[in-house]
C-alpha cells in the first residue's frame with residue numbers, strides 16, 4: 001500500500017476491520033505523531049488501521065530554525081511533505097482537528113469525523129504572542145517556520161543596535177533554544193557587522209538558563225554567554241511591550257530599551273485540547289510518566305501537549321515539569337506505539353518512557369556542546385554536559401538529515417551512523 005493522503009472523507013469508523021482489526025487515530029503529525037505512526041505501522045499487521053490527522057501538508061524541522069535565521073539553511077532545505085516522512089500504509093488525513101469527544105470516542109475534523117479504538121494525542125503547543133500586550137506587533141521570533149523566515153530577513157538587514165531576546169513566559173519548548181539563539185546570532189553578527197556594532201541581552205523569568213538541568217549546567221551556559229559578551233538577565237517577567245517607544249516592561253523592573261526584539265512567545269495547549277476537558281490546572285494533559293496513558297481508557301498523550309511531573313531540583317520536595325522537547329516526544333511516541341501494538345497483539349505491554357534525553361547546544365563555527373541525562377533521576381534530574389566539539393555539531397546535522405529523509409537505504413545508513421556515533425562517544429541513547 002502506498003502513502004495515501006485523504007483530502008476528502010466524511011467518516012472513518014474504528015473497529016470495522018474484520019473481527020480483530022483496530023483503528024489507531026493519532027492527532028498531530030509533528031515529531032511525536034510521525035514517530036508514533038511509523039512505529040505502529042511497523043509493529044502491526046495491515047488489518048489494523050493507522051490514521052494520522054495533521055492540518056499542515058509540510059513538516060518543518062524546528063531545530064533547524066536556528067540555522068535558518070543565520071543563513072546556514074535555506075527554507076526548502078528543512079521542510080518536507082509529511083507524506084514523504086511516513087511509512088507506507090499510514091493513512092494521512094490532512095485536516096484540522098476541531099473537537100475531541102472522549103465519551104463518544106469521536107474526533108471531529110474539518111473534513112469529517114473519526115472514531116477510534118486507540119487515540120494518541122500529539123497536538124503540540126500553540127504559540128500565543130497576543131496574550132502579552134504589544135508582543136505580536138513588536139517581536140520577531142524563531143519559534144515557527146514563518147516567523148523564523150521573517151527573522152532571517154531582519155537579521156540580514158540589521159545594521160547595529162541593541163538586540164533583546166526575551167523568554168516571555170514558561171513553559172516553552174526546547175529550553176536550550178534561547179541561549180543557543182543568542183550565541184548563534186552573536187557569532188553571525190560578529191562575522192557580518194563586526195564587534196562593537198551591537199549588543200545582545202537575554203531576558204527570562206527563570207533563575208538561570210535551562211533550570212531543570214541544574215546549577216552546574218546553568219553556570220556553564222552563563223559562562224559561554226559571557227564569553228560572547230551576551231548579557232544574561234534572570235528573573236525578568238515580561239508584562240508588556242511599549243511598541244511606540246521600543247521598551248520592554250518587566251514586572252517590578254525598570255523599562256529596558258531595544259532596537260530589535262526577538263521573543264519566545266507564550267505557549268499553551270491547542271484550543272481543541274483545552275475544550276476536550278483533558279487538561280488539568282497546569283493547562284496541559286496529565287499522563288502517567290512511564291506509560292503516557294491519560295486517565296481515559298485507550299487514550300494516550302505525548303510530547304509538548306503533556307504535563308509530566310519530575311523530581312524537584314532547587315527545592316527537592318517541590319517537583320518540576322519535564323521540559324518540552326522533541327527528543328522526549330520521540331521516545332514517548334516509541335513507548336506508546338510499542339505498548340499499543342503489544343496490547344493488540346495479545347502481549348503484556350512492558351515498554352516504558354524513562355525520562356532520558358539529550359540536546360546539542362550549537363555554539364557557532366560548526367561546534368556544539370551536548371547535554372544529556374536522566375530527567376526522572378532521584379533526588380533531582382541528573383544532566384551532564386559534554387565539552388563543545390565538532391562531533392556534536394556533526395551529530396546534529398546527521399540527525400537532521402535522517403529525520404528529513406524518506407524511508408530507504410540513505411535513511412537506514414544515517415540512522416546507523418547516529419547510533420554508532422552515540423555508542424562510540426558513550427552517549428547511552430539510540431534512535
Ligand SMILES: Cc1cc2nc3c(=O)[nH]c(=O)nc-3n(C[C@H](O)[C@H](O)[C@H](O)COP(=O)(O)OP(=O)(O)OC[C@H]3O[C@@H](n4cnc5c(N)ncnc54)[C@H](O)[C@@H]3O)c2cc1C
Pocket residue numbers: 027028029030031032033053054055056062063064065066095096097098122123124125142143144173174177270272302303304305324325326327328329358359360
Ligand atoms: C527553534 C526550536 C528549536 C528546537 N530544537 C530542539 C532540539 O534541538 N531538540 C529537541 O529535542 N527539541 C527541540 N525543539 C522542540 C521540538 O521541536 C518540540 O518539542 C517537538 O516538536 C514536540 O513534538 P510534538 O509532537 O509534541 O509537537 P509538534 O512537533 O509541534 O507537532 C504538533 C503537530 O500538531 C499539529 N496540530 C496542532 N493543532 C492541530 C489541529 N487542531 N489539527 C490538526 N493538526 C494540529 C501541528 O501542525 C503540528 O504538526 C525545538 C523547538 C524550536 C521551536
